[in-house]
Amino acid sequence: MKGTEKKILHDVGQLCRAYRIANGQTLKDVSTQTGYSLSTFGYFERGHNDSAKIMLWYIERYKIPMEKIMKIIDMQTWGEV
Numbered sequence: 001m002k003g004t005e006k007k008i009l010h011d012v013g014q015l016c017r018a019y020r021i022a023n024g025q026t027l028k029d030v031s032t033q034t035g036y037s038l039s040t041f042g043y044f045e046r047g048h049n050d051s052a053k054i055m056l057w058y059i060e061r062y063k064i065p066m067e068k069i070m071k072i073i074d075m076q077t078w079g080e081v
Contacts (some may be wrong), residue, residue, distance in 0.1 A: 013047045
């Protein structure tokens with residue numbers, strides 16, 4: 001995986017983590033709600049898991065605007081404007 005891809009995964013994971021915390025939920029809470037392991041979410045939030053299912057779960061559960069995710073991708077791909 002290229003450095004840019006790693007950075008995007010990390011930043012998207014951190015965005016999802018921020019939304020989870022802002023909604024007062026722990027990793028254990030989301031693990032219980034989904035049936036996925038606690039470590040699956042932890043890895044995702046740290047950018048070590050590129051699961052589209054997990055990302056879509058965060059987007060749907062916490063109503064994360066796609067614009068925020070696209071901004072991360074655009075900034076990493078094209079640089080800040």
